[in-house]
Structure formats: C-alpha cells, structure tokens
Amino acid sequence: MPSLMSRCYPLLLACLFACLFVSASPVRRAEPGLLVGVGKSDVTGPIGEITMAGYAELAQKANGIHLRLKARAFIFASESAPNRRVVYVSTDMGWPSYRTLKLVVSNLQAQLSPADAALYTLDNIMMSATHTHSGVGGYADNFLTQITNFGVTPGAREAIAQGVSQAIIMAHQDLAAATVTINKGRVENASINRSPTSYLLNPASERAQYTDDVDRDMLLLTVKDAQTGRMKGTANWFAVHPVSMNVSNERVSGDNKGYASYLWEAQQALAGNPTFVSAFGQTNAGDVSANTAGAFCVDTGVACDGGKGSCGGDLSKCLGRGPGYDIGGDQLSTEIIGKSQLAKAQELSTSAVKTLTGGVVDFRKTWISLPDIKLTGQTGLNATVCKAAMGYSFSAGTTDCPALSFSWQGDNDPNASNKPFWNFVRGLLKEPSQDLITCQGAKPILLATGEMTSPYDWQSNQLPYTIFMITRKLAMLGVPGEVSTMSGRRMRAQVLQQLVSDGTADADAEVIVAGLTNSYSSYITTWEEYQAQRYEAGSTAYGPNTLAAHIQVFKTLASSFKSGSLPPASPAFPIVSEPTDFNDVNFLTPIVLDTAPAGKKFGDVSVQPGAATYKTGNKVSAEFICAHPRNGGSDASTIAADGAKPLAALPGGASSTFMTVERQVAPNVWEIVLDDAVWDTKYLWRRNGVAESRCTLEWTVGGSFPVVAGTYRMRYLGRYCRLQS
Structure with a gap:
C-alpha cells in the first residue's frame, strides 16, 4: 500500500508547478470601477x-x-x-x-x-x-x-x-x-x-x-x-x-x-x-x-x-x-x-x-453661434446655417394638438389660401430679411425669430x-x-x-x-x-x-x-459666450385676495363624499372651500392639526401638499398615509366668482398604493392670501 507521502507527492508537484506558473505570469490589476x-x-x-x-x-x-x-x-x-x-x-x-x-x-x-x-x-x-x-x-x-x-x-x-x-x-x-x-x-x-x-x-x-x-x-x-x-x-x-x-x-x-x-x-x-x-x-x-x-x-x-x-x-x-x-x-x-x-x-x-x-x-x-458655422466640405447654401425662423406650418400644431383651424401641416405654398392673414400678422411683427428667406429655403417664414430682439431674443x-x-x-x-x-x-x-x-x-x-x-x-x-x-x-x-x-x-x-481639450475657436467651430441675462417680462395677473363665503371658512367641506364602504378601485371625492393654489400648499411642519399625527416629511417627498389622505388610528387621532404626490390622488382648483375658490379632492382607493382597511378622511391644505392693511 503506497505511503501517504507517495500519494500526495504528485499533488504537491502539481501545486508547485501551478505556483511557478502563476508567479511567472504578469500581475493584472483590476480596471478602475x-x-x-x-x-x-x-x-x-x-x-x-x-x-x-x-x-x-x-x-x-x-x-x-x-x-x-x-x-x-x-x-x-x-x-x-x-x-x-x-x-x-x-x-x-x-x-x-x-x-x-x-x-x-x-x-x-x-x-x-x-x-x-x-x-x-x-x-x-x-x-x-x-x-x-x-x-x-x-x-x-x-x-x-x-x-x-x-x-x-x-x-x-x-x-x-x-x-x-x-x-x-x-x-x-x-x-x-x-x-x-x-x-x-x-x-x-x-x-x-x-x-x-x-x-x-x-x-x-x-x-x-x-x-x-x-x-x-x-x-x-x-x-x-x-x-x-x-x-x-x-x-x-x-x-x-x-x-x-x-x-x-x-x-x-x-x-x-x-x-x-x-x-x-x-x-x-x-x-x-x-x-x-x-x-x-x-x-x-x-x-x-x-x-x-x-x-x-x-x-x-x-x-x-x-x-x-x-x-x-x-x-x-x-x-x-x-x-x-x-x-x-x-x-x-x-x-x-x-x-x-x-x-x-x-x-x-x-x-x-x-x-x-x-x-x-x-x-x-x-x-x-449657429449662423457662423460653415459646414465642412460644402459650398454655397449647402454650407450655410441660418438665423432662427419659424415656418407657417409651425402655427398648425400636430395631430397630438392642432393649433388653428385655418393652418395646416406641409404648408410650403407661398400662394396658399391662409397666407393673407398670416402675412398680415408677420407684417405687424417683422418681415424677414431676404438673406433669411434665401437661407431657410423650402420654409415660408412666418416668424423671423432670429432677427426679432424686442423685448429680447425671440429665439x-x-x-x-x-x-x-x-x-x-x-x-x-x-x-x-x-x-x-x-x-x-x-x-x-x-x-x-x-x-x-x-x-x-x-x-x-x-x-x-x-x-x-x-x-x-x-x-x-x-x-x-x-x-x-x-x-x-x-x-x-x-x-x-x-x-x-x-x-x-x-x-x-x-x-x-x-x-484632451476643446479645439480653438475658428469660423468652422465658433465658441461664443452664453447669451446675456435680461429682465424678463411678466404679464401674469397676481393674486391679491382670497375670500370665503359668508358664514364659511377656508377648509370647510361644501360637498361630502357619499356615505358608503369603499373598496379597492372605488373613487372618493369631496369639494372644499379653498384658496388660490398660487399661494402654495402646506409643509410637513404645518399640517399636523385636527388630530393628525406630526410627521418629519411628507410621504410623497415634496416640500408641500394641497391634500392628504389620513387613516384613523385611535379616537381623534389620524395618521397621514398619502398626499398629492401619488397617482391615486387628484387635486383640482377652480375659481368661483372674483375671489372665492372651490377645490375638488379625489382618491382612487388602492389604485397604485395599497391601503389597509379602516376609517379614512381627506383634508385640504392650501394657503390663502389676505389684503394687507
């Protein structure tokens, strides 16, 4: 019967050769991750x-x-x-x-x-x-x-x-x-x-x-x-x-x-x-x-x-x-x-x-600067990039959302029937230069945006x-x-x-x-x-x-x-500084006052949900007396009220919300489970008269976010604007 050493010797010899082979091979370092x-x-x-x-x-x-x-x-x-x-x-x-x-x-x-x-x-x-x-x-x-x-x-x-x-x-x-x-x-x-x-x-x-x-x-x-x-x-x-x-x-x-x-x-x-x-x-x-x-x-x-x-x-x-x-x-x-x-x-x-x-x-x-580029290997108009301009078919929109009934896509006919109106509009704004018309080629120009700078660049x-x-x-x-x-x-x-x-x-x-x-x-x-x-x-x-x-x-x-670096500025590759900042125009009407109906206050429910037991897939809806949403919603530090448990951050991850869905966890104690950041909830505002507002809150129970059985409520959480004395 062979000795233990005689049986192990071939294995030891194989290991020795393997170690010699490995040590003789170059060491490969892992590539950086x-x-x-x-x-x-x-x-x-x-x-x-x-x-x-x-x-x-x-x-x-x-x-x-x-x-x-x-x-x-x-x-x-x-x-x-x-x-x-x-x-x-x-x-x-x-x-x-x-x-x-x-x-x-x-x-x-x-x-x-x-x-x-x-x-x-x-x-x-x-x-x-x-x-x-x-x-x-x-x-x-x-x-x-x-x-x-x-x-x-x-x-x-x-x-x-x-x-x-x-x-x-x-x-x-x-x-x-x-x-x-x-x-x-x-x-x-x-x-x-x-x-x-x-x-x-x-x-x-x-x-x-x-x-x-x-x-x-x-x-x-x-x-x-x-x-x-x-x-x-x-x-x-x-x-x-x-x-x-x-x-x-x-x-x-x-x-x-x-x-x-x-x-x-x-x-x-x-x-x-x-x-x-x-x-x-x-x-x-x-x-x-x-x-x-x-x-x-x-x-x-x-x-x-x-x-x-x-x-x-x-x-x-x-x-x-x-x-x-x-x-x-x-x-x-x-x-x-x-x-x-x-x-x-x-x-x-x-x-x-x-x-x-x-x-x-x-x-x-x-x-x-695109108009300064000369395309490599091209001559004449084939080498030219134009100042910005929008064509007549821009006014037509797409089949996803058509814009005007008297505009259409594929509008490159200078004698088309809608041209007199649009020509009048173009004349009021700015007639395109002949250089721009020539450069834009097949596009009949409606807006010469690259040449329009009042009140600042149109494009x-x-x-x-x-x-x-x-x-x-x-x-x-x-x-x-x-x-x-x-x-x-x-x-x-x-x-x-x-x-x-x-x-x-x-x-x-x-x-x-x-x-x-x-x-x-x-x-x-x-x-x-x-x-x-x-x-x-x-x-x-x-x-x-x-x-x-x-x-x-x-x-x-x-x-x-x-x-290893950007190429130098040249006519073929002009490097320009970013456009100068400007003072933006703003014609949006500000919110100066929110009011509630006589005898009512903000947050009162004007239409309650129907009394029923709701199941997964059912929709719950309620209407509230509310304020203009441009005033903003409420953050986590301000929505703990009416028995709602305080929370460090809103469940949807935003800094504010206009609504919550809350589950009752004890008498007069409510836990916030959803806000307006989930697919299952919807918030919609509408103006009621001059300064009053109504807001509709909706919740599809268990739509994408499962909820456990229990008693729930929805709460409106907007902010209102009052006249300053």
Missing part, C-alpha cells in the same frame, strides 16, 4: 391659472395636480479620477432652461462646501426635459416660448432649480462604488410616427437599414451598489412624446414617462428600497407620438394627418388618440403607454448584457452643446432641441464613428441622444424631412442644414477627447 450616486426631488412649482408648457394652448391652465413633477439625478465618476464627474438629470418639464440651470449651479454653490460645489458646473451637468405636455410653464428662456405664459411666472424657475439642485445634492451624498450595466430591447405598441410622409422622404437605402419609422429600442442603464448588490437606480431612453394626457387636462402630470418612473419607484419603496430612483428619459422623439390609435376627424371618424385636406380643411378636428382612450380617456392612455415602458425597463434590468468598466468619465461643453442663435463619455462603452449627447427619428439615427452613427476612429470608444459602444437638454431650440429634422414642411420641419429653426450643423458640432466635440 465607477462611482455612481442617485437622487430625486420635487420640481412642480407654482400652479393656478398658469398655462402649461407643451401644447402652448392658452386655455390649458395648470389648475391642479395629478402627479407631481420630479427631477431624477445621476452622478458618474471613475474611481481613478473621482473629482472628474458628469451629472445627468432627467426632469419632468416641457423643455429645458439654461437660466434655470444657472440657478441650479448657484444653489449648489450656496448649499455645498466650496470644494464640493466646485465639482459641479455649467459644463458637466445635463438637465434634460422628459417633455411632458402637462408640466408647469412660465420659466422659458426666450420670448417665443414665453408668450403663451404671459412672460415668466414668478417662482417657476426657482422651484425647478431648487428641486434639481436638491436631487444633485442627494446624488452627491449617495456617491459610492457601483456596478453599471447596459441592456437594450424593443418596446412594442407604445409609439407611432406622427409625420410618416416626411419620414418616407429620407433615402430608401437609409430607411432599409431599419425595420420601423420610429426607434422602438429602449436603452437601459442599471446601477447596483458594488458592495450589497442593491439596485440603486435605473435610467433609460425611449423615444416617445409624453402627450398621453391631452390638451383638455388641467392637472399637472409627468405623463406616461413620469407615471412609469413613479410606479417603479413606488413598487421598490413598498419592497423596502425607498431611495431607488428610476428615470425614463427623453431621446429622439421629435416625430414620435404616444397616440398609437392614430389621428381621426372627431366628427366623421375618417383618418387624417393634419395636412390641408384633413377633415374638410378644419384641422382643429384632426386629433390623435392613445390606446384605451374610448374606455378610460387620457388617464388610461397614460397608464397603458407608461406601463409598456415600465415592463420593458424591468425586463431589461434583470438581463443586462454589458457592464461599464475601465476607462475615464469625461465631458466637453461649448456654446455655438437664440447661440446654443450650448455637451457630450459625456462614461467609460469606453457609453457616450451621451446633450442636444438642445427635439430630434426626429432619422435625425437621431444619423447623429448617433456619425458620432460613434468619430469616437471609434479616434480610439476614444469601443466599436460596440452606445451613443445616447439626450434630447431637450440645457436649452430649447425647437425641432431638428433631416434635410429631406425639412422639404415637406410639416410641423416638425416648420419648427426646425436654423434651416435645412440644422441637423448637419448639430452633427458637425458633436463630432468636433467628440474628437476633442482625443486631443
């Missing part, structure tokens, strides 16, 4: 007789809350250079505002230490709008976008800036080693192209590369804590307009993207992960609608597209509708489109295929551009406008080609078009789509070469990663 922080805060702002930002319809006022608006922040840095950071913030608002971004940076400087504040500047923050069409207006930078809000609403920019800066501070405090993965998949039945005839003008060979006339792919980043594996947050980009809530809606809402974010975060909170943040960001959705049932004439049911012959020439009747609209209106449409995005995002989060490792986290940012001719690199696998383009489907495809492909050829990115890297970022310049279509002059093209401000200019800027920025 990523640091990621996430944060979320409320950006709802003032409401009450303020036109919403999106449809630009004067009659659509923000007079209530359906779902509070949020900012969701993600900070990325490399472990090898933790102070070189990039910040992406997806914000529930109609369009971005550079002046609001400047307030964000000022807030960070005031609220962080000097060393920490220096980490976040105007250069490394992307503030991207989801483009909800049910968000609060009155904060835009340029006069054209301010007109329907009667200028700038006092407190609007400040509220957004405070929320965005708070979300960034939370992400700053949350920054830690993380595992970041990428996945991509198709979202079916959640989007359609609302200008398919324009899309068909793109080259057949180019269209043949794609299966659809919209981008159905969702790109998802999943962030997990490197130590515990806990899911900290997700950010995804899917192209669809948040227009599920239609123009008749009076309650502030994040629409389908805001709902998808809310629902996933609520699910995670109920599962014990209350700090989870989920951003459903915007990308190249310029010609993409959520009204998947298509557009039809409301009187005949005949399909229409917003062209001159639609609905007998009355475009106001040509309306797109979302799924389930005939059953549950725009709220059901919002839920369906939102849940479609949510389902895909949750699926992708469990089957990630690519991990972001190694490389650096870096950024580039510049201001560009800026200078725009900010930002690009982020997050390892060698991901590039993010901060685009200051709404990008059409094919425009986004060209932008992604050409920037990726530049990054790969420079050795900056891997061939399998993803390029994200983060639409509506940091500033708003309306639309960006391809040269071919521009010729049709549908709404998107009529709103492509800088002429037929707008897309080519954007691509050239981003390719030049992309190439600067290789050189």
Whole structure:
C-alpha cells in the first residue's frame, strides 16, 4: 500500500508547478470601477391659472395636480479620477432652461462646501426635459416660448432649480462604488410616427437599414451598489412624446414617462428600497407620438394627418388618440403607454448584457453661434446655417394638438389660401430679411425669430452643446432641441464613428441622444424631412442644414477627447459666450385676495363624499372651500392639526401638499398615509366668482398604493392670501 507521502507527492508537484506558473505570469490589476450616486426631488412649482408648457394652448391652465413633477439625478465618476464627474438629470418639464440651470449651479454653490460645489458646473451637468405636455410653464428662456405664459411666472424657475439642485445634492451624498450595466430591447405598441410622409422622404437605402419609422429600442442603464448588490437606480431612453394626457387636462402630470418612473419607484419603496430612483428619459422623439390609435376627424371618424385636406380643411378636428382612450380617456392612455415602458425597463434590468468598466468619465461643453458655422466640405447654401425662423406650418400644431383651424401641416405654398392673414400678422411683427428667406429655403417664414430682439431674443442663435463619455462603452449627447427619428439615427452613427476612429470608444459602444437638454431650440429634422414642411420641419429653426450643423458640432466635440481639450475657436467651430441675462417680462395677473363665503371658512367641506364602504378601485371625492393654489400648499411642519399625527416629511417627498389622505388610528387621532404626490390622488382648483375658490379632492382607493382597511378622511391644505392693511 503506497505511503501517504507517495500519494500526495504528485499533488504537491502539481501545486508547485501551478505556483511557478502563476508567479511567472504578469500581475493584472483590476480596471478602475465607477462611482455612481442617485437622487430625486420635487420640481412642480407654482400652479393656478398658469398655462402649461407643451401644447402652448392658452386655455390649458395648470389648475391642479395629478402627479407631481420630479427631477431624477445621476452622478458618474471613475474611481481613478473621482473629482472628474458628469451629472445627468432627467426632469419632468416641457423643455429645458439654461437660466434655470444657472440657478441650479448657484444653489449648489450656496448649499455645498466650496470644494464640493466646485465639482459641479455649467459644463458637466445635463438637465434634460422628459417633455411632458402637462408640466408647469412660465420659466422659458426666450420670448417665443414665453408668450403663451404671459412672460415668466414668478417662482417657476426657482422651484425647478431648487428641486434639481436638491436631487444633485442627494446624488452627491449617495456617491459610492457601483456596478453599471447596459441592456437594450424593443418596446412594442407604445409609439407611432406622427409625420410618416416626411419620414418616407429620407433615402430608401437609409430607411432599409431599419425595420420601423420610429426607434422602438429602449436603452437601459442599471446601477447596483458594488458592495450589497442593491439596485440603486435605473435610467433609460425611449423615444416617445409624453402627450398621453391631452390638451383638455388641467392637472399637472409627468405623463406616461413620469407615471412609469413613479410606479417603479413606488413598487421598490413598498419592497423596502425607498431611495431607488428610476428615470425614463427623453431621446429622439421629435416625430414620435404616444397616440398609437392614430389621428381621426372627431366628427366623421375618417383618418387624417393634419395636412390641408384633413377633415374638410378644419384641422382643429384632426386629433390623435392613445390606446384605451374610448374606455378610460387620457388617464388610461397614460397608464397603458407608461406601463409598456415600465415592463420593458424591468425586463431589461434583470438581463443586462454589458457592464461599464475601465476607462475615464469625461465631458466637453461649448456654446455655438449657429449662423457662423460653415459646414465642412460644402459650398454655397449647402454650407450655410441660418438665423432662427419659424415656418407657417409651425402655427398648425400636430395631430397630438392642432393649433388653428385655418393652418395646416406641409404648408410650403407661398400662394396658399391662409397666407393673407398670416402675412398680415408677420407684417405687424417683422418681415424677414431676404438673406433669411434665401437661407431657410423650402420654409415660408412666418416668424423671423432670429432677427426679432424686442423685448429680447425671440429665439437664440447661440446654443450650448455637451457630450459625456462614461467609460469606453457609453457616450451621451446633450442636444438642445427635439430630434426626429432619422435625425437621431444619423447623429448617433456619425458620432460613434468619430469616437471609434479616434480610439476614444469601443466599436460596440452606445451613443445616447439626450434630447431637450440645457436649452430649447425647437425641432431638428433631416434635410429631406425639412422639404415637406410639416410641423416638425416648420419648427426646425436654423434651416435645412440644422441637423448637419448639430452633427458637425458633436463630432468636433467628440474628437476633442482625443486631443484632451476643446479645439480653438475658428469660423468652422465658433465658441461664443452664453447669451446675456435680461429682465424678463411678466404679464401674469397676481393674486391679491382670497375670500370665503359668508358664514364659511377656508377648509370647510361644501360637498361630502357619499356615505358608503369603499373598496379597492372605488373613487372618493369631496369639494372644499379653498384658496388660490398660487399661494402654495402646506409643509410637513404645518399640517399636523385636527388630530393628525406630526410627521418629519411628507410621504410623497415634496416640500408641500394641497391634500392628504389620513387613516384613523385611535379616537381623534389620524395618521397621514398619502398626499398629492401619488397617482391615486387628484387635486383640482377652480375659481368661483372674483375671489372665492372651490377645490375638488379625489382618491382612487388602492389604485397604485395599497391601503389597509379602516376609517379614512381627506383634508385640504392650501394657503390663502389676505389684503394687507
């Protein structure tokens, strides 16, 4: 029988050889990982007789809350250079505002230490709008976008800036080693192209590369804590307009993207992960609608597209509708489109295929004067980028919300029957110069916005551009406008080609078009789509070469990663300082007095809920004598009254609320369980006479937030304004 040593000898010899082999091999150090922080805060702002930002319809006022608006922040840095950071913030608002971004940076400087504040500047923050069409207006930078809000609403920019800066501070405090993965998949039945005839003008060979006339792919980043594996947050980009809530809606809402974010975060909170943040960001959705049932004439049911012959020439009747609209209106449409995005995002989060490792986290940012750009390799008008101008079809709106009955999409006929009226309007404002007319080409100019400077710029001719690199696998383009489907495809492909050829990115890297970022310049279509002059093209401000200019800027920025610095200013790449601040106009009527009826007081119930036992899915409604909502709601420190238990913070995470749902836990003792920040509650204000108000509070029992059996009450919590003596 062999001895123990003789049996172990071959094993010892094998181990010796293995150790020699390992020691002789080069030692491989782990690539630096990523640091990621996430944060979320409320950006709802003032409401009450303020036109919403999106449809630009004067009659659509923000007079209530359906779902509070949020900012969701993600900070990325490399472990090898933790102070070189990039910040992406997806914000529930109609369009971005550079002046609001400047307030964000000022807030960070005031609220962080000097060393920490220096980490976040105007250069490394992307503030991207989801483009909800049910968000609060009155904060835009340029006069054209301010007109329907009667200028700038006092407190609007400040509220957004405070929320965005708070979300960034939370992400700053949350920054830690993380595992970041990428996945991509198709979202079916959640989007359609609302200008398919324009899309068909793109080259057949180019269209043949794609299966659809919209981008159905969702790109998802999943962030997990490197130590515990806990899911900290997700950010995804899917192209669809948040227009599920239609123009008749009076309650502030994040629409389908805001709902998808809310629902996933609520699910995670109920599962014990209350700090989870989920951003459903915007990308190249310029010609993409959520009204998947298509557009039809409301009187005949005949399909229409917003062209001159639609609905007998009355475009106001040509309306797109979302799924389930005939059953549950725009709220059901919002839920369906939102849940479609949510389902895909949750699926992708469990089957990630690519991990972001190694490389650096870096950024580039510049201001560009678009009319000064000369396009490389082009001559004559093909090399020219125009001053801003809006076409006649801009006045038509889209099938999501047609603007005027006597305007139509595809309006590029100088002799069309609607021209005399619009020519009169144009003559009152400003006749475009001949240079502008020549430069804009196929676009008949209605508003020469780039030449209009009273009371200040109607549209800026200078725009900010930002690009982020997050390892060698991901590039993010901060685009200051709404990008059409094919425009986004060209932008992604050409920037990726530049990054790969420079050795900056891997061939399998993803390029994200983060639409509506940091500033708003309306639309960006391809040269071919521009010729049709549908709404998107009529709103492509800088002429037929707008897309080519954007691509050239981003390719030049992309190439600067290789050189290590921005290229010098030149005629081909003009770097200009940001526009000068100005004194904003404001024609919004202030609130000077709130009154209650004789013998009544604020907060009295005028219509009680029906006496009944309510079950999950039932709706409870009550009406209160209330005050104008622009005075604001109540915060956590002031709502403990009438037996309500004190609480440190509101359950929905906002700083104030107009309503609560409370459960009785003992005689005359009530616990606050919901406020106006959840999908299940609704708050709506209406004026009653001159200075009186009525508010309706609604609660869908157990809609998205389960509640236990018991006795509940709803409470109104607004503030009133009294005359000063």
